[in-house]
Structures are given as C-alpha cells and as structure tokens.
Amino acid sequence: MSEAKELDAYLAETAERRLESYKELLRIPSISGLSEHAPDCRRAADWLAADMLAAGIERVEVSETRGHPVVYGDWLHALGAPTMLVYGHYDVQPVDPLELWQRPPFEPFVKDGRMLGRGAADDKGQVHAHVRAAEALLATRGRLPVNVRYLFEGEEESGSPNLESWLLANVGRLAADVVVISDTGFFQGNRPAITLSVRGNMYAQIDVTGPDVDLHSGSYGGAVENTANALARILSELKDRDGIVRIAGFYDEVTPLSAADRRAFAELPFDPDALLAETGVPALAGETGYTVSERRGSRPTLDVNGLWGGFQGERSKTIIPAHAHAKVSCRLVADQDPHVIFGRLRDHVLAVAPPGVRVEVSLIDTALPMSTPADHPAVGAAARAVSAAFGADPLYIHGGGSIPVCAMVREALGAPVVLMGFANPDDNAHAPNESMVLANWERGIRAICCLFDELAATSGLAPPAARA
Amino acid sequence: MSEAKELDAYLAETAERRLESYKELLRIPSISGLSEHAPDCRRAADWLAADMLAAGIERVEVSETRGHPVVYGDWLHALGAPTMLVYGHYDVQPVDPLELWQRPPFEPFVKDGRMLGRGAADDKGQVHAHVRAAEALLATRGRLPVNVRYLFEGEEESGSPNLESWLLANVGRLAADVVVISDTGFFQGNRPAITLSVRGNMYAQIDVTGPDVDLHSGSYGGAVENTANALARILSELKDRDGIVRIAGFYDEVTPLSAADRRAFAELPFDPDALLAETGVPALAGETGYTVSERRGSRPTLDVNGLWGGFQGERSKTIIPAHAHAKVSCRLVADQDPHVIFGRLRDHVLAVAPPGVRVEVSLIDTALPMSTPADHPAVGAAARAVSAAFGADPLYIHGGGSIPVCAMVREALGAPVVLMGFANPDDNAHAPNESMVLANWERGIRAICCLFDELAATSGLAPPAARA
Numbered sequence: 002m003s004e005a006k007e008l009d010a011y012l013a014e015t016a017e018r019r020l021e022s023y024k025e026l027l028r029i030p031s032i033s034g035l036s037e038h039a040p041d042c043r044r045a046a047d048w049l050a051a052d053m054l055a056a057g058i059e060r061v062e063v064s065e066t067r068g069h070p071v072v073y074g075d076w077l078h079a080l081g082a083p084t085m086l087v088y089g090h091y092d093v094q095p096v097d098p099l100e101l102w103q104r105p106p107f108e109p110f111v112k113d114g115r116m117l118g119r120g121a122a123d124d125k126g127q128v129h130a131h132v133r134a135a136e137a138l139l140a141t142r143g144r145l146p147v148n149v150r151y152l153f154e155g156e157e158e159s160g161s162p163n164l165e166s167w168l169l170a171n172v173g174r175l176a177a178d179v180v181v182i183s184d185t186g187f188f189q190g191n192r193p194a195i196t197l198s199v200r201g202n203m204y205a206q207i208d209v210t211g212p213d214v215d216l217h218s219g220s221y222g223g224a225v226e227n228t229a230n231a232l233a234r235i236l237s238e239l240k241d242r243d244g245i246v247r248i249a250g251f252y253d254e255v256t257p258l259s260a261a262d263r264r265a266f267a268e269l270p271f272d273p274d275a276l277l278a279e280t281g282v283p284a285l286a287g288e289t290g291y292t293v294s295e296r297r298g299s300r301p302t303l304d305v306n307g308l309w310g311g312f313q314g315e316r317s318k319t320i321i322p323a324h325a326h327a328k329v330s331c332r333l334v335a336d337q338d339p340h341v342i343f344g345r346l347r348d349h350v351l352a353v354a355p356p357g358v359r360v361e362v363s364l365i366d367t368a369l370p371m372s373t374p375a376d377h378p379a380v381g382a383a384a385r386a387v388s389a390a391f392g393a394d395p396l397y398i399h400g401g402g403s404i405p406v407c408a409m410v411r412e413a414l415g416a417p418v419v420l421m422g423f424a425n426p427d428d429n430a431h432a433p434n435e436s437m438v439l440a441n442w443e444r445g446i447r448a449i450c451c452l453f454d455e456l457a458a459t460s461g462l463a464p465p466a467a468r469a
Numbered sequence: 470m471s472e473a474k475e476l477d478a479y480l481a482e483t484a485e486r487r488l489e490s491y492k493e494l495l496r497i498p499s500i501s502g503l504s505e506h507a508p509d510c511r512r513a514a515d516w517l518a519a520d521m522l523a524a525g526i527e528r529v530e531v532s533e534t535r536g537h538p539v540v541y542g543d544w545l546h547a548l549g550a551p552t553m554l555v556y557g558h559y560d561v562q563p564v565d566p567l568e569l570w571q572r573p574p575f576e577p578f579v580k581d582g583r584m585l586g587r588g589a590a591d592d593k594g595q596v597h598a599h600v601r602a603a604e605a606l607l608a609t610r611g612r613l614p615v616n617v618r619y620l621f622e623g624e625e626e627s628g629s630p631n632l633e634s635w636l637l638a639n640v641g642r643l644a645a646d647v648v649v650i651s652d653t654g655f656f657q658g659n660r661p662a663i664t665l666s667v668r669g670n671m672y673a674q675i676d677v678t679g680p681d682v683d684l685h686s687g688s689y690g691g692a693v694e695n696t697a698n699a700l701a702r703i704l705s706e707l708k709d710r711d712g713i714v715r716i717a718g719f720y721d722e723v724t725p726l727s728a729a730d731r732r733a734f735a736e737l738p739f740d741p742d743a744l745l746a747e748t749g750v751p752a753l754a755g756e757t758g759y760t761v762s763e764r765r766g767s768r769p770t771l772d773v774n775g776l777w778g779g780f781q782g783e784r785s786k787t788i789i790p791a792h793a794h795a796k797v798s799c800r801l802v803a804d805q806d807p808h809v810i811f812g813r814l815r816d817h818v819l820a821v822a823p824p825g826v827r828v829e830v831s832l833i834d835t836a837l838p839m840s841t842p843a844d845h846p847a848v849g850a851a852a853r854a855v856s857a858a859f860g861a862d863p864l865y866i867h868g869g870g871s872i873p874v875c876a877m878v879r880e881a882l883g884a885p886v887v888l889m890g891f892a893n894p895d896d897n898a899h900a901p902n903e904s905m906v907l908a909n910w911e912r913g914i915r916a917i918c919c920l921f922d923e924l925a926a927t928s929g930l931a932p933p934a935a936r937a
Contacts, residue, residue, distance in 0.1 A: 200687060204785040213749035219668060219870025222800045223712070223770035224744070224761050226754035229795070230708060230773045236701035242823065244691070276692070281681035286694035286825035293692050302691035305698045306788050307779030312796055317672040317834045319798055319870075320774050327697070328780055330787055332690050355710065357754035366785045402687025402787075 007141040008450060012443075019133055020111070022052065023442075026091075026125050027109040027118040033069055033092035033159045042069040042155045045091045049128070049153055050074070056136035058151060064171070066163035069155030073171075076135065077148045083462040084148035085452075086177035088410055089128035089184060090157035093120040094431045101433035115436040122437040123430035127183035127423060128153055130442055134449035146457035150177060154406075157184075160366075161406055168413040177416045178462045179379040181452065182407065183445070185422030186430075188398055189275060191438065193391040195383055196420035198298070198372030199400040199407050201333035203342045204306070204365045207235065207350055208326050211358045215311065215320040225321060226357025229310045232325040235360070238353040239303055239329065239346070244288035244296075246303045246331070248349040254336035258291075258299055265375070266294045269396060298399025303331045328365075332401065339367035369408035372399075373417050378462055382455035383421045390448035421452070475609040476918060480911075487601055488579070490520065491910075494559075494593050495577040495586040501537055501560035501627045510537040510623045513559045517596070517621055518542070524604035526619060532639070534631035537623030541639075544603065545616045551930040552616035553920075554645035556878055557596035557652060558625035561588040562899045569901035583904040590905040591898035595651035595891060596621055598910055602917035614925035618645060622874075625652075629874055636881040645884045646930045647847040649920065650875065651913070653890030654898075656866055657743060659906065661859040663851055664888035666766070666840030667868040667875050669801035671810045672774070675703065675818055676794050676829045683779070683788040693789060694825025697778045700793040703828070706821040707771055707797065707814070712756035712764075714771045714799070716817040722804035726759075726767055733843070734762045737864060766867025771799045796833075800869065807835035837876035840867075841885050846930060850923035851889045858916035889920070 002010070012019075031045035032038040046063050053074045054061045061074035069092060077084070096106040096119050104110055109118030116126065131151065138145055152175070154164050168175065185196040211228040212221075240246050258266075271294045273285055287296040296302070310325025312318035331342055347362040354360040373380055375397050387395040400420070411418050423445035424430065425438045456462060470478070480487075499513035500506040514531050521529045521542045529542035537560060545552070564574040564587050572578055577586030584594065599619065606613050620643070622632050636643070656662040679696040680689075708714050726734075739762045741753055755764040764770070778793025780786035799810055815830040822828040841848055843865050855863040868888070879886050891913035892898065893906045924930060 202687070202787065204787065211748075211750050216748060217870060218772045218774060218798060219670070219800055219868070220765070221748065222772050222869060223755045223764035223768055224753055224869075225748055225750045226752075227772045229776050230704065230771075233701040233704035233773065233776070233795075234710070236698065237705035240698060242702070280679075280684060280689065280693055282679050282693045282825055283827060284694075284824045285692055286823065287691045296691040297688070300691055303698075304686045304690050304695045304789055305701065305779065306686060306786060307781050307790060308697050308701070308793065309777045309781040311773065311775030313775050313777040313794075317796065317798070318774060319670065319672065321772055322775060325776065326781075327701075328785065330686060330785070332687055355754065356752045357750055359751055400687070401690060401692075402685060 004142060008137055011137050011141050012446065023116065023126065023129050024109045026129055027120050028107050030107045031092050031155065032095050033156045034095055039069065042092055046070045046072050046155055049091050053132055053151065056132050057139035058132070058135060064167070066167050068163045071155070071167050072153040073151065075150040076145050079145055079148045082147045082457055083178040084150065084176060085456055086150045086152060086175060086180045086414065086416065087131050088180060088182045088406060089131060089153045090124045090155065091128060091153050092155045092158050093123070093125065094158050098433065103434055111439065114439055116439055116442065117434060117436045119435050121435050122424040122428040123435065124157065124184045126437040126442055127445065130423070130446045131183060131449055133446045137446070138450055138453060146453045150175060157406060161409070164406065165409050165413065168409065172413055175414055177414055179456065180410050180414060180416050180418045182418060182420050183422045184404065185400060185420045186424030186426050186428065188269070188396050189272060189426055191425045191441070192270070193387050193393050193395040194398045195380060195387060195395045196400050196422065197375055197380070197397050198334070199370065199402060199404045200301070201337060201339055201370030201408070202330055202366065202368040202403040203333060203339035203346070204328065204330040205343055205346060206326065206328055206363050206365055207232065208324065208361045209235070209358050210324045212321065212323050215323045218319040218321050221321055226355050227321045228325040228358055229322050231355050231358045232308065232310060232327055234355065235350055235353055236305055236327055239349065244286060246301065248345050250345050251301070251342065254338070255301060256335040258295060262299065263295070265397060266292060266298065269294050269398065297401040299334055301331055301333050301337055303329065306330055332403070333370045335370060335372070337370060339369065368403040368405035371407035371411055371418060373419060377417055378459045379417055379419050379456065382459045383419045383452055386448045386451035386455050387421065389451045390444045421448070472610060476605055479605050479609050480914065491584065491594065491597050492577045494597055495588050496575055498575045499560050499623065500563050501624045502563055507537065510560055514538045514540050514623055517559050521600055521619065524600050525607035526600070526603060532635070534635050536631045539623070539635050540621040541619065543618040544613050547613055547616045550615045550925055551646040552618065552644060553924055554618045554620060554643060554648045554882065554884065555599050556648060556650045556874060557599060557621045558592045558623065559596060559621050560623045560626050561593065562591070562626050566901065571902055579907065582907050584907055584910065585902060585904045587903050589903050590892040590896040591903065592625070592652045594905040594910055595913065598891070598914045599651065599917055601914045605914070606918055606921060614921045618643060625874060629877070632874065633877050633881065636877065640881055643882055645882055647924065648878050648882060648884050648886045650886060650888050651890045652872065653868060653888045654892030654894050654896065656737070656864050657740060657894055659893045659909070660738070661855050661861050661863040662866045663848060663855060663863045664868045664890065665843055665848070665865050666802070667838065667870060667872045668769070669805060669807055669838030669876070670798055670834065670836040670871040671801060671807035671814070672796070672798040672834035673811055673814060674794065674796055674831050674833055675700065676792065677703070677826050678792045679826045680789065680791050683791045686787040686789050689789055694823050695789045696793040696826055697790050699823050699826045700776065700778060700795055702823065703818055703821055704773055704795055707817065712754065714769065716813050718813050719769070719810065722806070723769060724803040726763060730767065731763070733865060734760060734766065737762050737866065765869040767802055769800055769802050769805055771797065774798055800871070801838045803838060803840070805838060807837065836871040836873040839875035839879055839886060841887060845885055846927045847885055847887050847924065850927045851887045851920055854916045854919035854923045855889065857919045858912045889916070
C-alpha cells in the first residue's frame with residue numbers, strides 16, 4: 002500500500018475517535034479573558050500536552066508564563082530537512098450573550114455537517130487538526146518528512162500579553178524556516194484560500210477638554226469653544242470625503258500596488274451585493290481610486306471606533322460639554338509602523354485643534370502589519386497542499402484585521418509566516434453558535450499532511466544546519 | 470409726610486416681618502420637576518394666594534392647570550391708567566447634589582448680607598418682592614397708580630408645559646399694556662441692569678445609522694462608511710473654523726447690528742479675563758467679526774450639546790459603530806423661527822451626509838427669541854425705577870439663554886415684555902447654595918414701587934380702555 006493510501010486508511014479508521022477527541026477539547030471552557038476560567042485554561046493546556054505526547058510529538062512541555070501557559074512540543078528527526086513551527090492557541094473567546102446559543106457553548110455537537118461549539122474554528126479545531134496530522138503521519142510512516150515545533154498559547158483572545166517575552170526567552174530553541182499559522186479562514190462562499198497579509202493597527206484616544214464644568218449653552222454659547230464641535234472638527238480633518246487620510250506622511254511607508262497586485266485583487270470573486278446584504282449598509286464606501294477588495298486587503302484606513310461627550314439622554318439638556326472624547330484607530334499595511342503613525346496622528350490632531358480647547362492624544366494599542374510574498378516558496382508549498390486536499394487552487398487573500406502574533410512571531414524568529422487556515426467565513430468566530438465545517442476540518446488535516454511533504458520537496462527553505 | 474417718606478417708613482417698620490415671610494415661602498420645597506413634591510407646589514400656590522390677599526390684591530385665585538396651579542390676582546381700580554401684568558414662578562429647581570449645600574436647601578438663613586436657600590433668587594424672592602411692593606403702596610396710599618395683574622406659575626423650572634394653554638384659555642381677562650418679569654439678573658459685579666432680549670432655541674437630534682450591528686474595523690474598515698466619522702463630518706460642516714454657521718439661510722432673519730447697537734455692546738464693562746477665570750477655558754472663541762458681548766447677546770450660534778456612538782470604555786474595541794448620535798442646538802435671535810431653522814438644519818445635514826449611511830434629524834425643543842427695544846417707553850420707565858432705587862443707571866444687557874415664557878406671554882397677550890430682574894450674577898440659581906443679595910431684594914421692592922409711578926407717568930402706554 003502506498004504512503005498516501007495508508008494515510009487515507011488510517012484517517013478513515015480513526016475518524017470517530019478523532020471527532021470524539023475534538024469534542025473533548027471543546028468541552029474545556031478555556032476562556033482566557035475571564036479569570037475564573039484560569040483553571041480551565043490550564044486544563045486545556047494539560048489536555049493538549051497529553052494529546053500531543055500520545056500523537057508521538059516529543060519534548061512536550063507545559064511552559065509557564067506570567068499568565069496562562071504555553072504548550073510546546075517538537076519532532077526534530079528529519080536531518081537536513083527544513084523546520085516548520087506551528088503556532089495556534091487553545092484559549093477561546095467569552096460566550097455571551099449565552100441566550101443566543103442553540104446549545105450551551107461548551108457542549109459541542111454536530112449538526113448539518115458542522116461542529117458547533119465555542120472554539121470549534123477559533124482556534125481549537127485547527128490546533129487539534131495539526132496534532133492529528135502529525136499523529137497520522139507518525140502512525141503510518143514512523144517519521145515526519147520535515148522537522149516540526151508546536152507552540153500553542155493560551156492568551157491569544159486576550160491580546161497575547163505574555164507571548165512576546167516567552168518567545169524572546171525561548172528563541173534559542175525555536176529555530177524554524179517557516180512559521181505556519183492556522184487561525185484564518187477561507188474566502189466568501191467557503192472557497193479555499195491562503196492569507197498573504199494581515200493589517201497592523203494603531204489605536205489611540207483623543208481627549209478634548211474645555212471649561213471646568215459643563216456650561217449653559219445659552220449663557221456661553223458663541224463665546225467659548227465647544228469641545229464636542231471641536232472634536233467633530235478634529236475628526237473630520239483626519240480623513241476626507243474621498244476616504245483619504247489627511248494625516249501628513251500617513252502613506253509614506255505604504256507600497257503602491259503593482260499592476261500584478263491589482264490584477265490579483267481584481268481576480269478575487271468578490272461580490273459587493275453580498276457585502277451590502279451582510280452588513281445592511283445602503284452603499285459601500287472607501288478610498289477613491291481603489292476597489293473594495295484593495296481597500297480591505299492592501300490599503301491603510303482610519304476609523305472612529307467610538308466617541309462621546311456631553312448630554313446623551315432623552316430629550317434635551319442645553320450645555321456646552323466640559324469634555325469630549327474619541328477612540329480612533331488606523332489599520333496599517335506594508336512598512337507602516339504603528340508608533341510612527343501615532344506620532345503623525347498626534348501632530349496632526351494638535352495642529353488642527355481649535356485654540357479654545359485643550360487636546361491630548363494617547364496611544365492605547367499597536368499591532369504591526371505582516372505580509373508574505375505570494376511567490377515565497379513556503380506559500381507555494383502551502384498552496385499545493387491545499388489544492389491537493391480540497392481539489393481547488395486556493396485564492397490568495399488579504400486579511401483586513403490584525404493578528405498581532407503574526408508579526409510578533411516573524412520578528413522573534415526571523416522566519417516567514419504562512420497563514421493556512423481552514424475556517425469557513427460564516428463560522429461565527431467570537432459570536433454565538435461558533436462552528437467549523439467538518440469537511441474543512443477533515444480536509445484541513447489532509448492538507449497539513451500534504452504540507453509536510455511539500456515543504457520537504459521545496460528548495461529554497463534553508464535546512465536547520467545551514468542556519469546554525 | 471410725603472408719599473415717598475411714608476413708603477420708606479412703612480418698609481422700614483415691616484422689614485423684619487418681610488424677611489420672616491420671605492423665609493416662610495422658601496421653606497416650602499416646591500420642586501416642580503419631582504412628582505413627590507406636587508403637594509408642596511400646591512402648598513406654595515396656596516401660601517402665595519393667601520399672602521397676595523393679605524397684601525390687598527384682589528380676585529386672587531389658585532387656578533387649575535393639567536399640572537401645578539397658576540396663581541392669579543389683580544388690582545384694577547386705576548381708571549384710565551395702564552395695566553401691568555407681572556409674571557413670576559413659585560416653583561424651584563431640584564437641589565441635588567445635596568451634600569454641597571452649606572445648610573439644607575429648604576432651611577433658609579441669612580449670611581453675609583444674602584438670603585441662602587433654594588428659590589431665594591429664582592424666583593421666589595422676586596415674586597415675593599412684587600407682592601411686598603403692592604402691599605406697601607396699598608398700605609401707604611390705599612391705592613395703586615396703575616392697574617396690575619399677577620400671574621405666578623408653578624412649572625417654569627419644568628419648561629412651563631401647561632402655561633400656554635392656560636394663557637390662551639384666560640386671555641380674555643389678562644389684557645395688559647406691559648408685561649414685567651423679574652426672573653433675570655444684574656451684570657457682572659452686581660451692576661444694575663435691564664435685560665432687553667433673550668435668545669430663542671432650536672434643539673434637535675441627529676441619528677446616523679450604518680451597518681445592522683457594530684462591524685469589525687479590521688474586516689470592514691475602508692469598505693463601509695463609519696457612522697462616527699460620518700457624524701463628525703456632518704457636525705463639522707454645520708459651523709466653520711470662524712464660528713460662522715454654514716447652514717444655508719441660517720442668518721436670513723437676523724437683524725444686522727446697527728452702529729448704535731455696537732456702541733451699546735462696546736460700552737458694557739465686560740471683562741474677558743473674568744470670563745476666562747470663571748470658565749477655565751484657555752481662550753475665548755466665537756464668530757469672527759463680533760465681540761464676545763455681541764456674540765452672546767445678539768448673535769445666533771450652534772452648539773453640539775452631546776454626542777455618542779460606538780465604544781466608550783477603557784482601552785480598545787476595534788469596531789465600526791452601527792450608529793452614532795448628536796444633540797445639536799441653536800440659540801436664535803431677532804426673527805429667527807426655531808421651526809424654520811430646524812428645517813434648514815435638517816436639509817443641510819441631509820445634503821452633507823455621506824451616501825454610505827442613513828441620517829435622521831428630529832426636532833426636540835423650541836423657544837422663540839424675544840426682545841424689547843431699548844427705546845420702548847416701558848423700558849425707560851423701568852430704567853428710571855431701577856436708577857431711583859439703586860442709585861445707578863441700569864445697563865441694558867442681552868440674555869444669552871432662553872426664557873420661553875417671555876415670547877409665550879408676549880405672543881399670547883400682545884404686550885411688550887420688560888425684564889427687570891434683581892438677582893446677582895453669582896447667585897447660584899439652579900446650583901447648590903442659591904442666594905439673593907438682600908440689598909438687591911430690598912432695593913428691588915423699592916424699584917417695583919417706583920415702576921408703578923413711572924408707568925403711571927409714561928405716555929405711549931395705551932390705557933386699557935383704548936385696547937377694548
């Protein structure tokens with residue numbers, strides 16, 4: 002029997018056990034953001050470590066951080082072959098509003114070809130798939146075609162506050178030629194896809210203060226600057242009617258789209274009507290001169306995430322608010338550095354602020370953008386693996402959101418990151434009734450198996466020896 | 470003994486009793502806005518009616534409305550002489566925060582030449598002064614030099630919801646040549662003043678809606694319009710950097726200031742440093758081309774009274790808000806009609822709103838502006854009365870706020886309104902430790918007595934006979 006047939010047979014035989022094991026992991030309510038679930042996070046880490054060991058992964062360790070532990074394991078016997086580092090996370094999002102779930106979020110069940118339950122897709126299902134792939138290869142071949150390290154953290158849904166320091170403390174034992182992350186998804190309509198980039202983020206707060214207390218708008222209206230009017234003016238000066246950010250230097254580190262880039266975006270089967278229906282907005286909008294796909298995937302933008310000040314109740318209260326505030330964030334691309342962009346935002350805000358108010362701008366959060374070229378050999382290997390498992394060439398897509406871990410891992414390890422995720426776009430990650438299409442999960446396991454072989458056959462990925 | 474000396478002697482003799490009676494009225498917690506105080510409002514109305522009867526005022530009546538009653542009374546035996554209608558209110562503002570009061574708000578006491586207690590100035594003290602003036606004239610002369618009607622309502626601090634219908638139902642018995650309202654105050658530094666105008670008001674709400682739910686600002690940022698950005702743009706288009714309202718037609722019914730008007734404003738001893746210190750703002754602001762006094766007194770303006778939308782918590786939440794809102798109000802002058810101005814605001818907002826959002830504009834509240842020319846004979850009479858009682862010519866000032874009752878009474882009765890109020894500008898009306906300078910109160914009673922004589926001597930006020 003060929004290696005491929007043996008693998009198929011093994012996966013077929015173990016299908017039921019695999020599904021049960023998947024459910025077992027989903028039953029652990031490892032919500033990293035709620036302190037009362039800290040023991041559950043540890044339980045999930047322990048469960049995963051035991052599962053990895055049982056699968057044949059070595060040097061498995063539940064490694065402490067200042068928060069929930071990191072689970073590490075490796076298999077490094079493919080001498081001369083490249084090393085892949087797989088990153089995932091075993092923690093999950095909170096589950097409220099609970100009343101919207103068809104069944105309790107930690108009582109997973111299968112319905113209409115999907116596994117339903119918190120973490121089914123994000124990210125337990127995909128972590129579990131990686132362990133199953135290694136298990137299947139080791140069971141049928143006794144070895145893996147490339148070296149592999151696993152790094153599963155427990156705080157991704159809480160912003161990975163302790164991952165960077167753990168990475169820096171352990172960088173000596175994490176050497177890898179490529180990082181594979183399965184925490185993304187497919188394109189509209191569940192079409193196979195590989196994500197080439199994620200946008201970065203710069204999140205700031207603008208505080209406008211004026212009079213010591215709210216003033217009577219009759220007695221003082223027209224004589225003192227109104228903080229809410231001033232805030233509106235400041236915000237309106239950040240981005241113009243054409244969706245172009247007006248902050249000086251904002252686009253300096255943005256790489257212009259090449260003709261090939263634009264062709265690739267144009268070829269994505271994007272359906273604007275579907276987006277209108279999905280969001281309920283009367284019309285799409287955005288930066289003049291770019292398509293919707295380009296705007297979401299390759300262009301930076303600026304959004305007011307919230308604003309408040311003065312009277313917010315029913316009816317009327319005639320005041321000039323003593324203060325007004327806004328949360329403002331920018332999605333970043335290419336070489337835009339969130340700290341540099343914050344400085345430019347702050348300078349711009351202070352320059353356009355009217356003289357009758359005081360304005361402060363403070364930085365709240367940052368994430369670096371991350372991208373991997375479509376022609377990187379590891380991307381090609383992943384594409385062939387997906388194609389083999391799903392029977393269709395993957396689309397190359399760009400994530401509009403930010404996955405801070407991507408840039409963090411790339412910076413710490415100096416290795417390219419391939420985002421090969423199998424979630425379906427309507428999987429309700431972070432929402433009630435999270436699900437994973439089981440066909441995606443099963444084929445995903447096969448795609449990961451293929452990836453091992455494809456990476457082994459790919460030239461241009463330096464073997465560990467060459468890196469020493 | 471001359472009439473004047475007899476009056477002085479009477480007021481000196483009755484000083485102690487008068488102060489005790491003032492305190493009695495202040496002890497009744499007639500907060501019109503709190504339903505649990507409805508019996509107290511009625512008690513205040515009954516107290517006032519008994520007090521008026523005892524003073525010699527006739528046809529005193531506690532007249533029902535759908536809310537708290539109106540107290541009416543008159544004295545109409547000055548055949549051939551004009552008729553003055555005195556408006557005031559016996560209800561008071563709420564008292565929270567209670568802990569900031571030196572003593573309980575309804576336990577009035579005298580300190581440093583002031584009466585302290587809720588209602589001391591606004592408006593019980595001034596209502597009480599009017600009754601005392603009539604009482605003194607009737608006691609010393611047996612008659613009044615002009616006819617007088619009293620109309621004291623109990624819902625002014627709640628927006629006078631039932632006054633207009635009461636006025637319309639009783640207009641047949643309210644004929645008057647001049648309306649006198651003592652519910653305003655003096656100029657900075659307690660300098661005697663007569664208020665020639667109050668601004669009107671138009672209060673609206675702008676609701677911007679976009680996606681059905683908050684969207685992830687990463688996945689959708691740059692592709693759908695952001696409601697908070699859109700709101701900021703709309704608001705910034707309402708008034709420019711120079712403080713000029715950009716709504717088409719906004720200034721159409723505003724009378725340009727004459728050279729005499731500007732001289733009068735320039736002569737007001739306004740102190741900008743005092744306003745900076747009082748408010749704590751870093752700089753004054755307002756419409757280019759006008760002085761601060763002109764801006765507050767004679768120019769319309771536009772203020773955002775509150776705004777809200779999206780995430781307002783600590784740290785960050787990366788969303789495109791599903792909706793964003795603002796309260797916007799305009800202070801109005803001259804012939805600006807709040808309903809017309811609302812229509813223009815709405816048209817302007819809808820014209821500048823970006824296409825990716827839905828916008829609604831709704832009217833919440835209106836008040837007509839009101840003004841009386843400085844050269845109106847009744848204003849001259851009031852000025853001479855104030856001058857005689859306070860030993861200084863009053864300043865002619867303009868109230869920035871709105872007193873809806875002014876226009877309501879003027880429209881219903883077709884008579885000019887003279888705003889002759891005696892509150893000191895630092896009297897903490899609507900705030901803890903409300904007070905009335907007792908010298909203002911005592912001299913105010915004398916000024917009201919003088920006003921009777923001055924009106925009797927003023928030609929150009931039609932006697933009631935001529936009005937029939």
